Amino acid sequence: MSTYDVELKDIVKVFESGGARVRAVDRVSVEIEDGEFFALLGPSGCGKTTTLRLIAGFEQPTSGHILIRGRAMEGIPAYHRPVNTVFQDYALFPHLTVEQNIMFGLQMEGVDKKEARKRALEALEQVRLPGVGERMPHHLSGGQQQRVALARALVKQPAVLLLDEPLGALDLKLRKNMQFELKALQRDVGITFIYVTHDQEEAITMADRIAVMNEGLMLQVGTPKEIYEHPQTHFVADFIGETNFIPGALLQRGGDGFGQVKLADGTVIRAQLSHALDSAAKAVTVAVRPERIGIAAPSDRPAQEIDGLTALDAVLAGSQYIGTDTRYTLALGDEIELVARLQNVNNIDSAAFQAGQRVKVYWDESSTTVLDQ
Amino acid sequence: MTRRIRRLQQNGFFLAMPTIAWLFIFFVLPLLIVLVVSFMSRGRGGVAIMPLTLQHYERTFGVFFIILRRSIGLAGLTTIICLLVGYPLAFFISTRRRRLVQQITLFLVILPFWTNFLIRTYAWRILLGEQGTINGLLLSLGMINEPLSMLNTQFAVLVGLVYGFLPFLVLPIFASVERFNFRYVDAAQDLGANDARAFLRVVLPLTMPGVLAGCALVFIPSVGAFVTPDLLGGTKGLMIGNLINKQFGGSGNMPLGSALSIVMMAVVMLSLLIYVMAHRRERGA
Numbered sequence: 001m002s003t004y005d006v007e008l009k010d011i012v013k014v015f016e017s018g019g020a021r022v023r024a025v026d027r028v029s030v031e032i033e034d035g036e037f038f039a040l041l042g043p044s045g046c047g048k049t050t051t052l053r054l055i056a057g058f059e060q061p062t063s064g065h066i067l068i069r070g071r072a073m074e075g076i077p078a079y080h081r082p083v084n085t086v087f088q089d090y091a092l093f094p095h096l097t098v099e100q101n102i103m104f105g106l107q108m109e110g111v112d113k114k115e116a117r118k119r120a121l122e123a124l125e126q127v128r129l130p131g132v133g134e135r136m137p138h139h140l141s142g143g144q145q146q147r148v149a150l151a152r153a154l155v156k157q158p159a160v161l162l163l164d165e166p167l168g169a170l171d172l173k174l175r176k177n178m179q180f181e182l183k184a185l186q187r188d189v190g191i192t193f194i195y196v197t198h199d200q201e202e203a204i205t206m207a208d209r210i211a212v213m214n215e216g217l218m219l220q221v222g223t224p225k226e227i228y229e230h231p232q233t234h235f236v237a238d239f240i241g242e243t244n245f246i247p248g249a250l251l252q253r254g255g256d257g258f259g260q261v262k263l264a265d266g267t268v269i270r271a272q273l274s275h276a277l278d279s280a281a282k283a284v285t286v287a288v289r290p291e292r293i294g295i296a297a298p299s300d301r302p303a304q305e306i307d308g309l310t311a312l313d314a315v316l317a318g319s320q321y322i323g324t325d326t327r328y329t330l331a332l333g334d335e336i337e338l339v340a341r342l343q344n345v346n347n348i349d350s351a352a353f354q355a356g357q358r359v360k361v362y363w364d365e366s367s368t369t370v371l372d373q
Numbered sequence: 374m375t376r377r378i379r380r381l382q383q384n385g386f387f388l389a390m391p392t393i394a395w396l397f398i399f400f401v402l403p404l405l406i407v408l409v410v411s412f413m414s415r416g417r418g419g420v421a422i423m424p425l426t427l428q429h430y431e432r433t434f435g436v437f438f439i440i441l442r443r444s445i446g447l448a449g450l451t452t453i454i455c456l457l458v459g460y461p462l463a464f465f466i467s468t469r470r471r472r473l474v475q476q477i478t479l480f481l482v483i484l485p486f487w488t489n490f491l492i493r494t495y496a497w498r499i500l501l502g503e504q505g506t507i508n509g510l511l512l513s514l515g516m517i518n519e520p521l522s523m524l525n526t527q528f529a530v531l532v533g534l535v536y537g538f539l540p541f542l543v544l545p546i547f548a549s550v551e552r553f554n555f556r557y558v559d560a561a562q563d564l565g566a567n568d569a570r571a572f573l574r575v576v577l578p579l580t581m582p583g584v585l586a587g588c589a590l591v592f593i594p595s596v597g598a599f600v601t602p603d604l605l606g607g608t609k610g611l612m613i614g615n616l617i618n619k620q621f622g623g624s625g626n627m628p629l630g631s632a633l634s635i636v637m638m639a640v641v642m643l644s645l646l647i648y649v650m651a652h653r654r655e656r657g658a
Contacts, residue, residue, distance in 0.1 A: 058559050078562040091560040095578045104574070105564030156564065 004067070005160055005192040006032040006055060011064035013050055013216075024050040025061070026216035032160075032194065032209075037186050039195045039207035043239070047216040048196045049088075052162050055194065057081045069159055079108070084153035085162040089169070090145045092137035098124070098148050099133035105156045123151035127185070143174050150185075160192045167202065179206055200240045204228060212236045220276070229289075232276040234371045237287045244293070244338045246286040250370065259370055261286055265333030269310045271368035283373045292367035293340035295328060295353060296360040311362040314338070316353050328353065330361055411631035419625040429632035437616060437633065444613040445640060447527060447602075448595035451534040455542040455591050456584070458535070463546035463583075467553075479547070482540050494533055494604045501529050501605070525607025533601040538594065542587035549583025550576075582652065589648045593641050613637050 013025040025047045032038045040048040053059045055066060057078030066073040068082060084105070092101050102120035107113070124130050127147040137145055146166060153161055166182075167175045183206050186193050197203050203210045204224040211221045212235075220232045231237035234245070248261040253273060261284060262268050271286050298313070317329040317337070323344075330338045338361065353359060411429055416422035433441065466482070469475040485493060500506045501523040508520040523529055553576065561571035577584075599614030606612065613633060620630025 056559075056563060058562075077567070078559070079565045079567050083563075085560070085563045087556060087560060089556060091554075091556040093557060093560070093575060093579075104561070104566075108565035108570065152564070 004031040005034045005069060007067040009065040011054060012062045013054060013059060014062045023216045028218045030211055030218060030221055032192060035190050035192055037193045037206060037208045039197060039203035039210045040213060041197055041200060041203040041210050042213035043198055046213040048213050049164055052164055052194060052196050056083055056085050056162055082159040083162055084156050084158040086149045086153050086166045088164045090149040092145055092148055094137060098135050098137060101148060102152045102155050105152060119155055123155040127151045142169055158191065160194060163193060163195045165196055212239065230369055231287065232274045234285060237371060242290050244288045244290060246336055248284055248286055250282055250284045261370060264335035267312060270365050271370045272366055273370045277370060278372050281372055285371045285373050287369045287371055288363055288367060290339045290341040292363050293338060294362045295340055296362060298358050298360050308365045309362055310365055311360055314359055314361045316355055316357045316359050318355050407631045407634055410628050411635050413628045415626045415628050419627050421628045429629045432629060433632050433636050440611055440616055441613055444596050447530055448592050450531060451538060451595045452588050452592045454535050455539050459539055459542040460546055463543045464550050467547050467550040482543050491600060494601055497533050497605055498524060525609060527610045529605040530602045530610040533605045534595050534598060537601060538591040541590040545586040546583040549580040553579055585648055585652055592644055596641055597637055
């Protein structure tokens with residue numbers, strides 16, 4: 001007996017359109033645990049929605065296996081799978097009332113009308129939208145329709161709830177509120193959520209684990225912290241948050257997961273190696289998040305003496321005040337440009353550094369990742 | 374600007390005057406004449422004379438009732454057969470992924486319109502006749518020993534009507550299914566509906582406007598058809614359209630023809646009323 005709710009084993013999905021074969025999903029394997037909030041994150045066309053549709057049973061994989069609660073899903077049609085979907089455009093039946101929409105799935109199970117109505121009303125309470133049962137879906141706002149779609153899926157008490165960019169059509173403020181609510185709801189009902197989104201912030205704030213996809217490949221799976229702080233590929237580092245990419249040459253690999261990288265200006269720094277780094281790679285990229293970079297006056301010597309700290313000479317090229325932070329552009333020699341973000345804390349004067357001034361930039365070695373170029 | 378629009382709206386009645394006049398002279402007035410004539414007596418040569426009488430209505434619901442009933446029955450059956458054949462066909466056409474296949478099949482549905490309706494109906498005489506194509510084929514294959522008598526039967530009329538009116542049903546349903554968002558089928562299946570239930574609970578109700586429009590477009594002209602029963606039905610397949618047609622001929626009976634027309638119109642109006650009510654319920658639900 002498997003402890004996983006959903007297992008994808010080497011899933012490939014090929015679409016043929018006009019003679020061209022497109023690998024929408026390419027050798028994807030992942031295990032999703034019971035009760036997990038799992039996000040599939042990637043740009044449009046990366047294969048995340050196709051992956052969801054494969055789990056739901058709307059598409060059949062070209063090869064590979066899907067297991068839900070340990071049961072192989074080959075040949076099992078969508079209507080017999082223990083999963084339910086919240087569609088991107090909600091797909092509420094326009095000819096049925098809200099209540100009838102929610103009752104639909106229960107009636108398909110053979111639940112009698114009275115019981116189905118009772119559970120539909122409970123589901124509406126659960127998504128905090130009581131009293132709209134008699135209304136038609138198109139009389140509700142987008143946010144309300146979204147809740148009805150959620151109630152319609154949850155009322156079936158599925159093993160897994162699949163959500164296809166459910167907040168995509170909502171405005172920013174509503175989306176933020178719904179993020180919290182969805183997360184709270186998921187904790188309450190304890191159902192595994194698989195959540196497709198292209199919004200990295202949404203994935204980071206809501207998910208227990210994130211899988212980043214691009215061009216059909218699942219590039220990295222990990223907790224939001226792992227994904228953000230230790231992206232394993234260039235694409236992941238670039239797609240999530242802002243990152244400095246510093247080109248360099250890998251001189252030496254240490255046994256401790258760190259290596260020596262020679263930068264364009266000749267300085268050699270120590271940086272953490274990505275697990276996905278090609279074993280033969282020589283030309284590499286060092287990734288550092290802007291908020292991990294500190295700036296100090298050149299006279300601040302102690303920085304260099306702290307173990308595990310990288311400190312380099314730089315020239316401050318410019319600064320930009322952006323409210324909570326100030327964003328500094330820094331030049332390391334002629335070749336490298338870095339961005340650093342410093343929080344505007346009231347006892348530090350952001351005007352302390354002037355454009356053109358020589359400064360010291362420093363970061364912790366463990367804040368870096370060496371990636372394939 | 375808005376004031377000008379408002380004034381235009383107020384003047385809408387005057388803009389519509391030519392149409393209203395046209396409709397009054399060529400539609401309302403003749404209809405009133407038919408209505409009045411239907412209550413008059415038959416004179417020499419079939420013309421209408423005084424005094425007023427109800428006898429034509431008595432005959433319509435008396436000796437001619439069998440023909441009225443047959444017309445409604447045949448038209449109803451035509452509609453049902455067209456629906457059973459036409460819905461799947463329309464569904465097939467509108468769900469083709471390849472644009473070319475869709476255009477070709479749609480073209481084939483419309484193609485018969487390029488030939489005169491009369492000629493197409495005559496063609497059915499050749500197909501269905503005793504020495505016709507179908508009998509000839511069946512005889513030569515040894516499937517029958519003597520020719521089937523298909524021509525001049527109600528069956529022949531039914532074949533002719535279904536053939537003639539099928540496109541009128543296919544096209545509105547095609548438009549309906551074309552507009553249908555198949556995400557709803559995904560949603561229905563996701564919620565546990567198999568193919569049949571997804572169709573009955575979601576696809577059919579949401580394409581109902583097209584179905585109703587198509588049924589009205591087939592049923593209404595079928596009830597009053599007279600070319601098809603005239604050429605294919607003989608005496609056994611006589612419909613109310615033929616009967617009315619005869620009353621305005623040489624030895625006809627104009628008042629009787631008028632009464633038959635009024636009753637036929639009432640039948641059509643009634644079916645239209647049912648259509649409108651069904652449609653309103655669809656939309657209001």
